[in-house]
Amino acid sequence: MKKSLLGTAAVTSAPMVLSGSYQQRLLLDSRSYDARAFAANDQINLALIGTGIQGIFDTTTALRVPGVKLVATCDLYTGRLDRAKELWGNDISVTRDYREILNRKDVDAVIIATPDHWHKRISIEALKAGKAVYCEKPMVQNFDEGHELIDAHKQSGQVMQVGSQGMSSLGNEKAKQLYEDGAIGELVMLDMYNDRYSAEGAWNYPIPPDASPDTVDFDTFLGSAPRVPFELKRFFRWRNYKDYGTGVAGDLFVHAFSTLNFVISSQGPNRAQATGGLRYWEDGRDVPDVSITLYDYPEAATHAAFNAAFRVNFIAGNGGGGSIRLVGTEGELQVGSQSVKLIRSKLDMKPTGYALIAHTEENQKKIVAEYDRKYADERSKNLNTGETHWEAPMDYKGGHYDHFENFFKGIRGEKKIIEDPTFGLRAAGAALLANESYYKGAPVKWDPEAMRLI
Numbered sequence: 001m002k003k004s005l006l007g008t009a010a011v012t013s014a015p016m017v018l019s020g021s022y023q024q025r026l027l028l029d030s031r032s033y034d035a036r037a038f039a040a041n042d043q044i045n046l047a048l049i050g051t052g053i054q055g056i057f058d059t060t061t062a063l064r065v066p067g068v069k070l071v072a073t074c075d076l077y078t079g080r081l082d083r084a085k086e087l088w089g090n091d092i093s094v095t096r097d098y099r100e101i102l103n104r105k106d107v108d109a110v111i112i113a114t115p116d117h118w119h120k121r122i123s124i125e126a127l128k129a130g131k132a133v134y135c136e137k138p139m140v141q142n143f144d145e146g147h148e149l150i151d152a153h154k155q156s157g158q159v160m161q162v163g164s165q166g167m168s169s170l171g172n173e174k175a176k177q178l179y180e181d182g183a184i185g186e187l188v189m190l191d192m193y194n195d196r197y198s199a200e201g202a203w204n205y206p207i208p209p210d211a212s213p214d215t216v217d218f219d220t221f222l223g224s225a226p227r228v229p230f231e232l233k234r235f236f237r238w239r240n241y242k243d244y245g246t247g248v249a250g251d252l253f254v255h256a257f258s259t260l261n262f263v264i265s266s267q268g269p270n271r272a273q274a275t276g277g278l279r280y281w282e283d284g285r286d287v288p289d290v291s292i293t294l295y296d297y298p299e300a301a302t303h304a305a306f307n308a309a310f311r312v313n314f315i316a317g318n319g320g321g322g323s324i325r326l327v328g329t330e331g332e333l334q335v336g337s338q339s340v341k342l343i344r345s346k347l348d349m350k351p352t353g354y355a356l357i358a359h360t361e362e363n364q365k366k367i368v369a370e371y372d373r374k375y376a377d378e379r380s381k382n383l384n385t386g387e388t389h390w391e392a393p394m395d396y397k398g399g400h401y402d403h404f405e406n407f408f409k410g411i412r413g414e415k416k417i418i419e420d421p422t423f424g425l426r427a428a429g430a431a432l433l434a435n436e437s438y439y440k441g442a443p444v445k446w447d448p449e450a451m452r453l454i
């Protein structure tokens with residue numbers, strides 16, 4: 001039987017509430033309780049702040065995890081609050097003001113799926129209000145915000161998970177195991193690309209017909225960003241503006257960094273150099289639609305020094321798609337959340353006819369004989385070359401589910417959070433280096449351990 005958290009938490013003399021009304025919960029809540037003292041079956045009451053595309057995906061996934069109930073949602077556009085009721089019923093309460101959610105005593109955890117420029121502020125306020133926080137990636141819009149959030153998280157003692165769900169997947173776990181087993185030898189290069197061959201892929205989202213100053217709270221949306229006149233494009237396609245989003249880097253690179261940092265246990269790069277431009281989507285946006293960034297990784301306990309290339313375009317390219325490819329001295333790993341491809345290869349030192357053609361026949365025989373003698377051992381070994389594909393089982397619930405399960409287990413004290421704010425800043429920070437370099441027009445340096453620009 002599911003119980004209210006408040007009934008079993010560290011409330012010494014309070015009566016048990018098994019399925020109480022809000023008032024009953026308030027009664028209990030006026031006493032002190034330890035928000036982290038969840039028992040395995042305690043119900044976690046969840047609220048969503050930012051009821052847009054990802055907020056809906058997040059909440060739908062979170063509600064698949066047993067013992068979780070949605071009690072409230074928040075958004076600045078009334079159409080999204082209507083949508084919340086369509087999806088989750090009329091019993092959930094809805095508001096345009098996230099502070100009402102944070103003030104509710106019956107909310108144990110919040111999902112923050114607002115545009116990036118609101119992440120830090122709402123996360124800190126939620127932590128201070130005693131809520132467990134699941135904040136979407138990128139954790140922050142700029143570097144300094146990351147440290148503020150890490151400090152606030154430490155002071156609060158609350159649980160916080162950042163939302164790069166791919167790193168929780170079985171695919172990423174498999175890749176980590178293969179990497180640690182030495183399947184690709186020593187990592188020398190990483191290649192990440194994403195070809196987003198669609199209007200949606202280029203963040204050209206629909207603007208609903210009923211959007212107007214009556215239904216959209218544009219002033220609040222702006223938050224700490226510069227004041228501009230009411231504009232629906234900015235509200236519904238906020239990613240296209242650097243005042244609210246983080247461009248390709250914060251939207252897409254950050255997932256690859258989370259995966260990479262998890263798979264190879266890295267703290268991140270120490271140098272980035274970005275280029276790119278706005279080549280096609282001249283629709284008012286001020287962020288590039290082609291972005292290429294080169295990163296240098298210093299030697300660390302878990303890897304040698306290596307280089308990484310991240311490239312994204314919003315125009316075309318191979319019909320769409322993307323991948324993360326780790327290239328090593330003995331093979332490569334293509335890492336997905338549901339699948340991993342390992343291609344093992346060993347360097348063949350022996351020259352072919354291509355190089356031999358320029359030598360006399362007598363010398364060709366001697367060269368080949370010498371190679372055969374020198375590399376006899378190597379070539380007689382089972383080189384274990386070829387491709388191995390690993391696929392997640394058909395009934396696998398997916399990385400998104402696993403990420404939320406980890407969050408809720410973290411709240412219940414059953415598991416360590418996989419993507420805490422320090423991890424979140426290492427991923428976001430590495431990604432944001434691309435923006436820093438692009439707008440500066442110069443390479444930038446980063447201390448991955450201290451998470452500071454140099």
Ligand SMILES: NC(=O)c1ccc[n+]([C@@H]2O[C@H](COP(=O)([O-])OP(=O)(O)OC[C@H]3O[C@@H](n4cnc5c(N)ncnc54)[C@H](O)[C@@H]3O)[C@@H](O)[C@H]2O)c1
Nearest residue numbers: 050051052053054055075076077113114115116136137163
């Ligand atoms: N983890 C992933 O794979 C993934 C995928 C997509 C988006 N995201 C992240 O999720 C976040 C939201 O992206 P989206 O695509 O859902 O955007 P969206 O525009 O569809 O939704 C954002 C919603 O937040 C609301 N909002 C804005 N400011 C608010 C405020 N102060 N209080 C309450 N609501 C507010 C907006 O009205 C909007 O409905 C972004 O940070 C994005 O990077 C993550």
